[in-house]
Amino acid sequence: xxxxxxxxxxAINSTTAVVSVVALAVSxxxxxxxxxxxxxxxxxLATVAAFVFAAQMLNxxxxxxxxxxxxxxxxxxxxxxxxxxxxVLSVVLLLQALLFGDGGITALGSNILNMGVxxxxxxxxxxxxxxxxxxxxxKGYFLAAAVTSWTSIVLAAGxxxxxxxxxxxxxxxxxxxxxxxxxxxIGIGEALITVAVLTAVVxxxxxxxxxxxxxxxxxRPRSANRKVSGLAAAGLVLxxxxxxxxxxxxxxxxxxxxxxxxxxxxxxxxxxTPVWTRSLFPDYRVKTVASEQAATGLAGLIGTMLVFACGYxxxxxxxxxPDTREPSNE
Amino acid sequence: xxxxxxxxxxxQDSFVHRLDARVKILLVLVFLLVQVSTPPPxxxxxxxxxxxxxxxxxxxxxxxxxxxxxxxxxxxxxxFVALGLPFMHGGETVAVFGLxxxxxxLWLLFGATVKAMxxxxxxxxxxxxxPFGRLLNALRHxxxxxxxxxxxxxTQRYLSLLMGEATRLRRAAxxxxxxxxxxxxxxxxxxxxxxLFLRSYERAERVYGAMRLRGYRGLLLSTPLGPLGRTE
Numbered sequence: 001x002x003x004x005x006x007x008x009x010x011a012i013n014s015t016t017a018v019v020s021v022v023a024l025a026v027s028x029x030x031x032x033x034x035x036x037x038x039x040x041x042x043x044x045l046a047t048v049a050a051f052v053f054a055a056q057m058l059n060x061x062x063x064x065x066x067x068x069x070x071x072x073x074x075x076x077x078x079x080x081x082x083x084x085x086x087x088v089l090s091v092v093l094l095l096q097a098l099l100f101g102d103g104g105i106t107a108l109g110s111n112i113l114n115m116g117v118x119x120x121x122x123x124x125x126x127x128x129x130x131x132x133x134x135x136x137x138x139k140g141y142f143l144a145a146a147v148t149s150w151t152s153i154v155l156a157a158g159x160x161x162x163x164x165x166x167x168x169x170x171x172x173x174x175x176x177x178x179x180x181x182x183x184x185x186i187g188i189g190e191a192l193i194t195v196a197v198l199t200a201v202v203x204x205x206x207x208x209x210x211x212x213x214x215x216x217x218x219x220r221p222r223s224a225n226r227k228v229s230g231l232a233a234a235g236l237v238l239x240x241x242x243x244x245x246x247x248x249x250x251x252x253x254x255x256x257x258x259x260x261x262x263x264x265x266x267x268x269x270x271x272x273t274p275v276w277t278r279s280l281f282p283d284y285r286v287k288t289v290a291s292e293q294a295a296t297g298l299a300g301l302i303g304t305m306l307v308f309a310c311g312y313x314x315x316x317x318x319x320x321x322p323d324t325r326e327p328s329n330e
Numbered sequence: 331x332x333x334x335x336x337x338x339x340x341x342q343d344s345f346v347h348r349l350d351a352r353v354k355i356l357l358v359l360v361f362l363l364v365q366v367s368t369p370p371p372x373x374x375x376x377x378x379x380x381x382x383x384x385x386x387x388x389x390x391x392x393x394x395x396x397x398x399x400x401x402x403x404x405x406x407x408x409x410f411v412a413l414g415l416p417f418m419h420g421g422e423t424v425a426v427f428g429l430x431x432x433x434x435x436l437w438l439l440f441g442a443t444v445k446a447m448x449x450x451x452x453x454x455x456x457x458x459x460x461p462f463g464r465l466l467n468a469l470r471h472x473x474x475x476x477x478x479x480x481x482x483x484x485t486q487r488y489l490s491l492l493m494g495e496a497t498r499l500r501r502a503a504x505x506x507x508x509x510x511x512x513x514x515x516x517x518x519x520x521x522x523x524x525x526l527f528l529r530s531y532e533r534a535e536r537v538y539g540a541m542r543l544r545g546y547r548g549l550l551l552s553t554p555l556g557p558l559g560r561t562e
Contacts, residue, residue, distance in 0.1 A: 004404040006445025007411070010367050028477060039546065040538050042477070046484030047492075047534035053485070054492040054530075055523045058500060060516030070523065079527075091481050095489070098457055098465075101403050101450040105359070106366050169442060170411055178413065189516045196520025197527050204528050 001071075001160050001183070002096065003111055005104030009167035016163070017109025023117045024090055030083040045084055048076060049091040056092075060189045068186035071156070073119035074127065074149035075194045079201065079209060082124035089116035114159045119152035122237070126151060129234030142195045149194040150187035155241065157183035162297065172297075232312075239304050339392050339458040346390035346459045351468035358456045362449050370441025376448070383451050390459050397454050404446035411439050462486050492530055499526060 035041045052072040059067040072092075076085035090112045096102040103111045127148040134140035161179040165172035202209055346354075365379045387394055457465070463483070470479045499522045508518055538546075 004407050004442075004446035005362060005449030006366050006442045007407060028475070032477075039542070040534075042480045043484060043534045043538040043541065044531075046481045047488055047530045047537070048527075049481065049485040050488040050492045051527050051530040053489055054496040055526055057493060057496050058519045058522060060513070060519045061510045062513055070519070075527075087481070091478070091485055095482065095485060098453060099486075099489075101400050101454060104362075104446065104449055105453055106362050106449065164411075169438060170413075174413065175410075178410070185513065189513055189519075192514070192517050193520035193523055196517055197524040200521065200524025201527060201531075205531065208531060 001111075001114065001157060001179075002093070002103030003107040003114075003160060003163065005106045007104075007167070007169050008107050008110050008163050009169075010106075012163055012167050013106050013109055015109075016113040020090070020109045020112040020117060023086060023121065024112070027083040027086040027121070031081065031087055034081050034083065041084075044080070045088055045091070048080060048084075049088045049095075052076060052088055052092050053095065055193075060193070062182075062185050062189060068182075068189055070193050071115060071119060071153060071190055073115060073156075074123060074145065074152045074190075075197050077120050077124050078127065078145055078194070078198060082121040085120035085124075086112075086116040089120050110160075110163050114156040114163075118159050119156040123148050123152040123155065125233035126237040129232070129237070133234060142198065145198055146191040146195050150184075150191045151237070151241070153183050153187035153190045154180055158241075166298075236304075236308050239308070240301055339390075341461075342391060344390045344459070346386060346455075349459075351460050351464045352472055354456055354460060355465070355468055355472065358452050361452050365448055366445050368445075370437040370444075376444050379448050383448065383455065386455055387451075390455065392455070392458055397451055397458070398447075400454055401447045401450035404443065404450060407446065408439060408443040411442055488530070488533070492526065495529060496522075496526055 031045075032041060035044070052075075055070050055072055057069070059069050062068045073085055073089055076088045080088070093103060093108060093111050093115060097105050097108055097111075127144055130144035130147055131141060134144055157179040158176065161170075161172065161175040164170045164175045169175075198209070361379070361382070365376075368375050368379075384394070387397065460468075466479050466483050469482075470476060503518060503522060508515075510516065510518070
């Protein structure tokens with residue numbers, strides 16, 4: 001999944017580089033605040049980065065004589081938190097590009113976005129959400145970690161395919177199924193390894209797993225509020241995955257209303273006098289993007305996010321929480 | 331996959347080795363940006379780029395063979411692009427071995443592969459003529475935050491150690507008859523990785539303790555760099 005130089009266009013590389021730098025700056029600020037012992041941050045993040053690097057050398061078979069390797073984003077996120085995970089993955093990617101020629105320097109922004117930001121940070125709400133929904137305890141925790149790490153691989157691979165398609169390097173109709181297909185299998189290996197690593201750590205050093213401290217003590221009833229926000233987070237990630245990956249391949253046949261309109265002959269009338277002349281995404285496509293399917297997927301993703309943001313804000317303003325419990329920022 | 335390969339050449343001496351690391355980093359960055367944004371049909375510019383790299387390699391007295399071998403890592407990605415060739419909607423087609431391939435697609439494949447190889451060679455050249463410590467120091471003086479520099483420095487220091495440990499764990503598993511054929515067997519790899527994580531975490535704790543004893547309070551010290559000389 002490490003994109004070399006020359007495979008992704010300059011426009012994409014510079015955009016992703018800006019996004020990645022911003023994400024890294026935020027990650028450093030948040031990670032410094034979250035880590036208990038600030039001075040311990042450097043040796044801790046460095047050894048975990050070296051661990052991720054070394055663990056990526058351990059190939060596992062995926063059948064047919066080929067092999068995949070571990071990514072470690074969700075492992076790092078589960079053990080250190082999403083912000084530190086993003087820093088760790090970025091350090092690993094930079095060193096891989098410099099020392100091993102694995103991934104390009106100009107493509108570093110894209111690679112960090114895929115494997116650090118998407119796989120490390122963006123899947124974290126899913127982990128939290130699943131843990132809130134699944135039963136408390138060992139099984140729930142490991143199941144949540146497994147599902148999240150599978151998702152992280154597939155999402156990162158999907159984003160990689162999108163970058164290749166948007167650059168015109170490989171058509172999306174080929175890149176997306178090929179990348180997502182192989183990584184759906186590699187993701188299973190990732191899930192197995194993540195769970196095995198977490199099991200080992202929980203057994204030997206439960207004190208360093210942040211979530212375990214709460215899990216291991218007597219299970220207390222969670223507030224309904226947390227459960228709902230967890231469900232919302234999981235739903236959002238799922239919707240984003242669907243929008244990104246499924247929408248380009250949705251049927252292009254007219255939907256029910258359009259079909260009736262066509263039969264009755266008022267579709268032409270409708271398209272001649274548009275109600276909204278300056279739609280953001282005409283026909284669900286981002287205009288500036290060359291590849292048709294990539295454009296549809298992107299529009300789907302942005303649309304999903306916008307709808308979620310609107311819904312979230314509406315609920316925040318309309319539903320007033322009773323201020324009886326301890327003050328929380330949720 | 332040992333990175334001593336590159337380190338080995340850092341100890342040599344040549345004009346390129348003596349050049350200030352800041353200048354080398356900027357030169358490589360400019361080279362990368364220019365060559366990556368060259369349109370593929372400009373074959374002569376790629377010849378010039380390759381010539382520049384060869385000249386620099388000769389100037390640094392580094393054998394070209396191993397460098398090229400390392401740069402060949404990009405080939406799997408090229409295969410991925412080649413897979414998409416027949417589907418490219420690029421007007422003209424060219425018959426290759428009885429297959430009708432799109433001309434624009436072939437240019438794309440050629441361009442991406444050559445660019446990736448050239449870029450990898452340039453980076454290898456930079457790394458082979460600059461000791462890692464000096465590179466980091468230069469990066470710091472180019473404005474990279476100290477927090478990152480410290481993490482990079484320590485990661486690099488523990489990298490070969492942990493990679494050695496990973497290799498030993500794997501070898502031990504193989505010696506006990508581990509010959510994985512299908513996916514569920516990767517649980518074993520997971521256990522190795524878990525073991526490796528615990529070892530590295532506890533190493534971090536020990537190292538941190540030792541660092542505290544020596545007066546570490548959060549940031550490592552770095553040597554200041556002198557002004558740029560005339561050669562640069």
